[in-house]
Amino acid sequence: MTREQFYQIAENWFHKQNWKPFQFQTQTWTAFLQGKNGLLNAPTGSGKTYALWFPIVLNYIKENPEYKTKHKPGLKAIWITPLRALSVEIKQAAERVATDLGTQMTVGIRSGDTTTSERTKQKNKMPDLLITTPESLQLLLATKEYAKTFANCTAIVIDEWHELLGTKRGVQMELALSRLKTIAPKMRIWGISATIGNLELAQEVLLGNNSDAFKNSVLIKANINKKITVKSIIPEKMETFPWRGHMGLHLIADVAKIIRKSKTTLIFTNTRSQCELWFQVLLEKYPEFAGEMAMHHGSIARETRVWVENAIKNEELKVVVCTSSLDLGVDFAPVETIIQIGGPKGVARFLQRAGRSGHQPGKESVIYFVATHAMELIEASALKKAAAETIVEDRIPYLNSYDVLIQYLNTLAVSDGFFPDEIYQEVKKTFCFQNLSIENWHWILNFITHGSQSLQAYDEYKKVEIDENGLYKINSRTIAMHHRMQIGTIVSDANLNVKFLSGGYIGSIEEWFVSKLTRGDTFTFGGKKLEFYAIKNMNVLVRKADAKKVSKTVSWMGGRMTLSAQMSELLREELYAANNENLTPELKALKPIFDRQRRESIVPNTNEFLIETFKTREGFHAIFYPFEGRFVHEALASILSYRITLLSPISFSLAYNDYGFELLSDQEIDMQAVFDNNLFSSEFVHHDLQKSLNATEMARRKFRDIAVIAGLVFTGMPGKPIKTKHLQSGSQLLFEVFRDYEPENLLLQQAYIETFEHQLEEGRLLQSLERINKQEIVWKQCEKPTPFSFPIITDRLREKLTSETLADRIAKMTASYMK
Structure with missing residues (x-):
């Protein structure tokens, strides 16, 4: 059968669905059937799934001419999804293609939700096409004779690669792929990504930048202009718009109007607490939505979430309040409208959510933006620009994640064992470990066999044994059981x-x-x-x-998000544009607030860095506005306060949000001394960060996650997790042992590196300081808090007061200010 005949089969199938293949789909078919690896980039809802299921099935037909009468059972393709919730949708697409083309191929799912009986069945006979998660793939590598399972596999597809890239789950996939390339030589590796800026780097990370797989690969970009319409909900009277966040509930009447007009609406919130609150208030204020409204987030029972997903597809629900649990890939064709509550903090996240509506080729996606406070309208204006120009963030990959590597080696040791020289060569071809030195490799091997230098006296850390042939193997059933229970890189509180x-x-x-x-x-x-x-x-x-x-609304740790670097840059551009004549509708709506800000201070231009100082009954306030995101501001506030204390003894309370940070003291800061001593210098930043923030304490908290991933501490049996405080105390003890007796320990060093690079964003901090040094510093001595400073001050109050007291306090502050 010729390639043209294969295409004819595919095109006939599309024709029966009243579809026409896109160019990117046929390009993917061609590349796959030529034996190439690749990364496919296409908008959400454009048919990416069929771009790869078709060549996978067609390749099977090509290699098995008698496929209709003689079926060869065994694993032929793996589809990796970052979310278990997507599995059913992907399975349905695979079954549709395999069945309609007359094959006898079976399709199965393997994830944390798969029953024990189904797993046993798969162990005896794997499905032809398997949909699974990164963690479940690692569990397959932890089974005996796993090489036989994968030997005839011809394809692996990593869906939503942008969600894995820049995470330790992504590193987990890199390592799994490095093994699969060896044991399944016919395997083609493909990634699918919708919203990502640095596609070329994403391709390198997926395939290994110095591997043969990368050399024989293509990058396919879909040339589809997905229309995304962004509509900001702007109140009729801007004076009543709050100057800081109140969860967006002041615009609930406008949201209700949108819900009534649409067949189905998804309301995206940034946190699970906000999701719970919006659902509750909507139900209280609009009881007519009862029975037509549901909630969806990651902590709700799986059965409830599945019911909600099916109800959306079947048009049984009018509105669903949700979090990022519905960001990805599930095909919700009936959804007409998306509402985003508050700034999503990232362009990619916003576009991904917008794509949930009009989730079909050629359909327009409509998303409404509900600003929770006035300043977020600047974000809305920036997001409109990003959607129009398709500006999305880069994803920065991890390097040298030794904890994930140790977990991976234990996985191989649990199954059939491994020979270090062979695995070292494979690991070196991954992006994450391309610079892994032979010295560090030997340290890791010593760690899994002897427990590193300071733990050699304790047998519990001697997990891997070496036989007479040099094979590294875990022989203890207890260690093997504990390891299988703990495979994964997502570490959270119990x-x-x-x-x-x-x-x-x-x-x-x-x-x-x-x-x-x-x-x-x-x-x-x-x-x-x-x-x-x-x-x-x-x-x-x-x-x-x-x-x-x-009642109080349940809340979760880690609810605060920060502006991405791309979003920060777009925000600054929009803010600077507020001084121009041609304003967007959002910036026009903010004119009363900008006018008030100018009366008290200024709205900075591109080449200006604004500092405001004023005195209240709380003390002396100094507010700085880098507009760089709360994580960078946290680090900047700490460095600057530390440097000021070196000039003269003074104590500060610190506060920060995405727009700026505050230093509050009971004595006035000598601002001239700050300028004269160049306290915004980008020199000695690392040293000053270590001194100003308790870097050791932050690294200690980071080490808990590393210790769990590396298997140094056990998280407990199913249904009986070890308490968080016990996990923390166990990992702290190890941290202190390594710090005091083994400072060169790679996991200890990793804890500090991740603290500075990922948590404090040291690289972005340096860029911010370099930009400030090129700007003119404008110091405004104000009479009272300005509109720009108001959200920062009230954010600090939120940390100290209950919500009821805070609301009263803000109301008094606002009334006093408006006089």
Whole structure:
């Protein structure tokens, strides 16, 4: 059968669906059938899934001319998805192609949700086409004789590669692929990505920049102009618009109007707490939505989430309030409208969410932006520009993630064992470990066999044994069992299951939130008002609470996000544009606030860096505006306050948000001394960061995750997780041992590197300081807080006061200011 005949089969199938193949789809078919690897970049909802399922099935037909009568069972292709929720959708697409083309190929799913019986069935007979997750792929590598399972596999597709790139799950995939290239020589490697800036680098990381797979690869970009319409919800009276965030609830009436006009609406929130709150308030204010509205986030029971996803597809729901749990790939064709509550902090995230509506080729995506406070309208204006010009962020890959490498080596040792020289050559061809020295490799081998220099006296850290042939193998059944239970790179605080006293699972919440509850306390979770009863066997037992009772909304750690570097740059451009005549609708709406800001201070231009100082009953305030995101501002505030204290003794309270940071003191800062001593210098930043922030404490917290991934601490048996405080104390003890007796320990060094590079964004911090040094510093001595400073001040108050007290305090501050 010729290539043209293969294409005819595919095109006939598309014709039956009333579709026409896009050029990027036929390009992908050609490249795949030529034996090439590659990365496919195409917008959400454009048919990327069929671009690769078709050549996979066609290749099987090509290699098996008698495919209709003689089926050869065995694993032929693997589809990796970062989210288990996407598996069913991908399986349906694969079954559709395999069945319609007359093959006898079977399709299966393997993830954390797969039953034990199904896993056993797969062990005896793998499906032809397997949909799985990065973690489940590692578990397959941890099984005996895994090489036989993958030997005849001809393809692996990593879906939503942009979600894995720049994470340790991505590193996990790099290592798995390095092994599969050896044991499955016919395997083609393909990635699929929608929203990413640095595509060429993404391709290198996926395939290994110095590997044969990369040399025989292509990058295919879809030339499809996906129309995305961004509509900002702007209040009629700007004077009533809050100057800081109130979760966006002041615009709930406008949101309700949009919901009523649309067949189906997804309301995206940035955090699970915000999701819970919006669902509750919408239900209270608009009871007519009851029965037509649902909630979806990662902590809600899986059965509930699956029901919600199916209800959207079947048009049984009018509105769903959700988080990033619905960001990716599930085909929600009926969704007409997307609403984003608050700044999404990143362009890619925003475009990904916009693509949930009009999730079909050629359809327009409509997204409404609900600013939670006035300044976020600048973000809305910036996002409109980004959507129009398709500006998206780069994803920065990890380098030298030794914890993931140690976990991977233990995985190989649990199954059939490994010979170090062979694996070293494979690992060196990955992007993450391209610079792995032979000295560090030997250190890692010593670590898994002897527990490193300072742990050699403890048998529990001697996991891997070396036989007489030099094979590295884990022989202990207990160690093997513990390792298989802990495969993965996502480390979070212990989650406890929430169950009714009468039976029935609701979802899971974090241990730290439960620890603050006493019997009788009421909290809202999963759209229900619940009364806390007790914790038993790591389950949070609850009963339905009185609907009239005041309750707190469940919250999770890590809710704060920061502006991406790309988003920060776009934000600054829009802010500077506020001084021009041709303003966007969002900037026009902000004119009253900009006018008030100019009366008290200035709206900075491109070449200006603004500092404001004023005095209130709280003390002396100094506000700085780099517009670089809260993580960078946290580091900048710490460095600057440290440098000022070197000039004269002074104490500060620090506050920061995405726009700037505040130094508050009971004595006035000598600003002239700050300028004269060049305290914004980019020199000695690393040293000053270590001194100003408790870098050791931050590294200690980071080390907990590294210790879990590397298998130094065990997180517990299923249903009986070890408490977070015990995990923390165990990892802290190891941290202190390494710090005091083995400072060259690679995992210890990794903790510090990740603290500075990933948490404090040291590289971005340096760029920010370099930019400030090129700008003219404008110091404005103000009479009272300005519109720009107001959100920063109230963010600090939020950390100190309860929400009720905070609302009263803000109301008083606003009233006082408006006089």
